[in-house]
Amino acid sequence: MAAGAVLVAACQSETEPARTTDPVEPVSAAEATLSxxxxxxxxxxxxxxxxxxxxxxxxxxxxxxxxxxxxxxxxxxxxxxxxxxxxxxxxxxxxxxxxxxxxxxxxxxxxxxxxxxxxxxxxxxxxxxxxxxxxFRAADNPLVGTWRQDGENCPANSAIQELVFTGGGDFSVTWTPFEVYKDYWGTYTYDAETRAIHLDVESGNQIPEDIVPDGTVVLSDDALSFETLSFGTPRQAEGVCMGSFPK
Missing domain, CATH: 2.60.40 (Immunoglobulin-like)
Incomplete structure (x- = not known):
């Protein structure tokens, strides 16, 4: 059977030209799929x-x-x-x-x-x-992301609804989010070894007078909180919220 198979293949090669298939060029992911x-x-x-x-x-x-x-x-x-x-x-x-x-x-x-x-x-x-x-690398900077403060035991309207830390060293604080509105913003530094944090407020629509820009980060599996540091009292509240930011 093996010899017959070879013979048939030889006869076909004499009567029919060998067929070749042009390789299909892969579609580049950089190119549009719709037009x-x-x-x-x-x-x-x-x-x-x-x-x-x-x-x-x-x-x-x-x-x-x-x-x-x-x-x-x-x-x-x-x-x-x-x-x-x-x-x-x-x-x-x-x-x-x-x-x-x-x-x-x-x-x-x-x-x-x-x-x-x-x-x-x-x-x-x-x-x-x-x-x-x-x-960024979370191992070096676990603050990066958007956080919402637990205001259960805080004065009314004092809990921060959006606290944002970016991988590029920027931060922003917003009590009442609306579209792209932010209350105030700036840059921050964080030392992973000492857990020390410093805020440098640059500008904003509402900058409380009682901000405490230096403190220590306390990060657990459940929440982010700060010792000493305070983001201040917004004008719509009667006191500052020192609640944690659950994950």
Whole structure:
């Protein structure tokens, strides 16, 4: 049987030319998966991924949803599959992939050092858009994120609804969130060994006079709290809230 099989193959090779299949070029994740009518023409607008820098650790995956706006605080979404010409700076700081629906995913490279600011770029129908990413490592700075204060035992309206620490060293305090409003903001420093924290208030819409900018961070599996440091008393409250920020 083996000899017969070889003979048949030899006869076929004499009567039929060998068939070759051209390799299929893989679709680049940096290229759009949708075009034409699937990608509405919005015209000359401001295009973006997000307004404020995002914080991310090496290895984190970030979904790239494109938006456009023509007024402050307005986010109008666009078809993710229309996002084209993806890029990153510094080069190699992230890689790209696509989900089945065309949504682009950026993965922060494992070797990016903490403190690096990464810019993710793309285009929508030829219009450029981008988003900044501040790389950090939670082992060195566990404060990064958005926190909400437990106001159960605090004066009315004194609990902070949004306390934000970024991987780039910025912070903001907001008692009553509304769109992009913040009460005050600035920069902070944190020492992981001593757990000491210092706030440097830069500006704001409401800056309490009784802020205590220095203190010590107390972080447990359940909550974040501060010794000595106080974010101050908002004008709508009769006293300061010293409650913790549950995870």
């Amino acid at each position: 034409g009518e699937a990608c509405p023409d919005i015209g000359d607008r401001a295009y973006f991924f997000w307004m404020q820098p995002r914080s991310a650790e090496p290895g984190d995956k970030i979904a790239l949803f494109p938006y456009w706006t023509d007024m402050p605080g307005a986010y109008n979404d666009l078809p993710p599959g229309c996002l084209d010409e993806l890029g990153v700076y510094p080069e190699g700081a992230a890689t790209f992939s696509r989900e089945e629906d065309g949504l682009a995913i950026a993965t922060v490279s494992e070797d990016v050092e903490a403190g690096t600011r990464v810019r993710l770029d793309g285009t929508y129908r030829g219009h450029g858009l981008s988003g900044q990413v501040e790389v």
